Amino acid sequence: MAKGRRASAEVTEATRPALAPEYFCRACGFGDAPSAWFQCPNCGEYGTAVSDLPPDSLAVLSPERALASVLLDYDGETSVIHRHPTGYALVDAALGGGLAYGHTIYLAGAPGSGKTTLALRTCETVRGVPLFVSGEESEDQTKQTIVRAGLARPIRFLYEDHLPVIFDEAARVDPTLLVINSLDKMLDPARRGAPGSSTQIKHCMRQLVAWTSARDLCTLVIGQLTWDNHSAGPRAVEHDASCVLYLRVDAATGARTLVVRKSRISLSPAWFQVPHQPSQETGPLAP
Numbered sequence: 001m002a003k004g005r006r007a008s009a010e011v012t013e014a015t016r017p018a019l020a021p022e023y024f025c026r027a028c029g030f031g032d033a034p035s036a037w038f039q040c041p042n043c044g045e046y047g048t049a050v051s052d053l054p055p056d057s058l059a060v061l062s063p064e065r066a067l068a069s070v071l072l073d074y075d076g077e078t079s080v081i082h083r084h085p086t087g088y089a090l091v092d093a094a095l096g097g098g099l100a101y102g103h104t105i106y107l108a109g110a111p112g113s114g115k116t117t118l119a120l121r122t123c124e125t126v127r128g129v130p131l132f133v134s135g136e137e138s139e140d141q142t143k144q145t146i147v148r149a150g151l152a153r154p155i156r157f158l159y160e161d162h163l164p165v166i167f168d169e170a171a172r173v174d175p176t177l178l179v180i181n182s183l184d185k186m187l188d189p190a191r192r193g194a195p196g197s198s199t200q201i202k203h204c205m206r207q208l209v210a211w212t213s214a215r216d217l218c219t220l221v222i223g224q225l226t227w228d229n230h231s232a233g234p235r236a237v238e239h240d241a242s243c244v245l246y247l248r249v250d251a252a253t254g255a256r257t258l259v260v261r262k263s264r265i266s267l268s269p270a271w272f273q274v275p276h277q278p279s280q281e282t283g284p285l286a287p
Helices: 057-061 089-094 115-125 139-149 163-173 198-213 236-240
Strands: 023-025 031-033 049-051 104-109 130-134 156-159 177-181 218-224 243-249 256-263 270-273
Touching (some): 089 256, 198 218
């Protein structure tokens, strides 16, 4: 064997890495814990800790499921991200020129920061058919937000929190922009845990990213920031998204700033002042 080269070993059940289970409470949904408990720290019930790992989880890493590697040969050309301007200068600037189909954007902000209004304004100006899905605000509540924002374009709306139903409706409508308001309200019945639990949030985000990447649309997922402008929920959500935007509010002046925290489709970091009217010009601010 050549020096510096490791000998390949056959993958067997003995050498295959074990999957780490996560435990949740079957009574209240509390979970994403690395170990089981005798009494649930959330609801106080006894003997309710169960693992989310299926019995046949070893099959996840089976040799039959292995994918063949490919050789990436750089020939001086790279694929171009096809962008579709929304017509909303603020969003287009933050996204590097517009929506990038096949990518998922995560927009996080504190309660009352204007996340829903920003998403609705993007729906009003985007080409094609936008689909606005809400799991926390009803049709009437969303209409009130539209009136307050002064929007005029009719927007296709779905009041739903079950992810499979949302995917079915999105496949039927075939939108250019899918808005999810908000991630902590979404639920996949095939996954254990209550809406808003760490397990459900991570799972739903990964499902949205995988579903979007195979289609000609862009998905905007709304999340939460704490009042001190820190991300609420698991950080895995930001890792899965192609672009992460923070909508921050200055407590003293009320000024709003859209921060590009991470992006695979545009330059980051960048700061943009959010105007009171969408027609006002916007540009990058100094860090």
